[in-house]
Amino acid sequence: MNRKVGSEKDYKMNLLEVRDSGKYIFNNTDVQSVFEITRETFAGHFDAIREKYGDKELGAELLTMIGQMTGSKKLVSMGINKEADNMCTALEKLIEDGKKEGMQEGMIDGILTSVKNLMESMGWTAEQAMDALKISQEDRNKYAGMLKKQ
Template sequence: MNNSNRTTHQKDVSLKTFWRDNEHFADLFNATVFNGKQVLKPDKLTEMDTDVSATIHSKSYNESITRNRDVVKKMSDGVEFNILGLEIQDKTHYAMPLRTMTYDALGYIKEYNDIKKHHKLNKDSFSSHEEFLSGINKSDRFHPIITLVLYYGESLWDGPTCLSDMMISMPDNIKAYFSDYKLNLVQILDSDKYTFYNEDVRDVFNIIRNIYNDDFDSIYREYESRNVDIDVMELICNITSVPKLMDLCTDTEQGGTVNMCEAMKRFQAECESKGMKEGIDSEKVNSIISMLEFGITKEQILTRYTKEDLERAEAAIANEN
């Protein structure tokens, strides 16, 4: 596994682990899907199999479709339940409405097949020819599936947000009969409109959004007097691909938490120092290139600049050619 694949795998594992926690999962859905209402209760959530593979049957057609979701929970309400799915994206997917619609459809097909199998195993009798053809009773009902797409990219989502966005231009008389499918999209960059009650979830959204926006002042204001859970900090470092930030936290650990404000100040200082150094190095390279173009010898250049500076300038010239 190369470094890029290893980093992606590490992000996936960290994110799935974080959102499998019922407290985190419930707060995400309550804030984004249910407009802040505390509809989901963590103690009413149970983990479900992420495999939604199903076989589609017809008289002349059979196809098995294999799909796995990122996180799936079942919300129990008495004897009934709803199914909640979470898909996690780090990049825009231009077929995401179709992809999530497929996940939901496979979920319904799987339940449909399970109901048919249950009737067959119990040797249930059907009260009509229509029920026999359907394989289910007229009174059988499925359980609702809600899918949320969490996008944590550094730029805003620029893909379709519903199935109709993926279609060619439709005249009104066609559009009126077209069955659309809406994407329940949540973006970290656009998350300041949500109210999260779980501290870990709020920290993940706030800190990542502010890092992406280079808004260090907001981080300093909010985290000046409180620390961040170390597991949350590791997740933030994985998502933002800034492992150096975690290194700056190691000597500030206090009971499983880190001083976010202090770490960010150190990180910002290092970034500014690196930027200044890169700016100075760039000026040196440009000066040496100009001197070479004017016929000044390498020996004369080395009286003012180092051998490394000269080599960088020569490499820059070679790249241009």
């Protein structure tokens, strides 16, 4: 099929700032939802999202788009893997994942603090401190690397 150059329609594209998108009303309800949820996410208004979109079914594409716009790899993954069918479920999973990550980071920080405290107060090497704390052989390299970075 031969096409003439310039025969395609010329579509105008308007750029808009998501954080300022509240003043716009989109004809497509999915587009409206994506911008509202993204804007509320940036503002940290998760209760407002739950209240308005909690039980509303969102397609995988919408969840993926919201994840892309907010920079949330977890939301993108949920959308691609169809792990959530509404925003409430997605938010609950995000919160739960955040709690798990926070607990893991807290445990690591606690172990590093314990190792450093034993090294300072007892004059031990990192190896001796990790022996006393019964840190597994497989985790020792990880903690030793973290100690060096501090």
